[in-house]
Amino acid sequence: AQSVTQLGSHVSVSEGALVLLRCNYSSSVPPYLFWYVQYPNQGLQLLLKYTSAATLVKGINGFEAEFKKSETSFHLTKPSAHMRDAAEYFCAVRSGNQFYFGTGTSLTVIP
């Protein structure tokens, strides 16, 4: 079975600082990878996805992620954090018809 590991269940950054959320996956074949964001008591919204077209993927709200096969990583970054970025972030991998989610990283933005 596939697995996704998100290092750091809680990350705090100052407003305007770099955001880096880490995601590593286990997969023996090229994966489909996703980052989702969740605000309190809401569903998940897709930030971006990797489907092998390009290793650097740009998403919504200024986020991007880089697929590194050698490191089996798909870390999410944003150059400058904004207060509205405070949320829960989930990395996921799709294998066939199933999706495997990490345990999430809660991002706090300090004014």
Place this chain on the structure above:
Amino acid sequence: DGGITQSPKYLFRKEGQNVTLSCEQNLNHDAMYWYRQDPGQGLRLIYYSQIVNDFQKGDIAEGYSVSREKKESFPLTVTSAQKNPTAFYLCASRDRQGANTGELFFGEGSRLTVL
């Protein structure tokens, strides 16, 4: 607008009662999923369905049941056999065909509390 509608948003249940959570989508997606979310545990798959009249158990199907009689609808019943049903439940769908294959689209969730 197209999307996924879950209802109710909040639900309270007494122990021993069955409850059904509704999930309706107008995205014309073939595949639908139910996940359970608990703090610190991410999303865990309960059931999923790839086509009408067919569904498969996920990792934590015990104490839950589903049906898929229509493409648009995938209700989840939380039965009295589920020992710890208090959680946030998320329904999702996926387009298995066309250009946007891959990602899940989520509803807003239903929060079930057992009193």
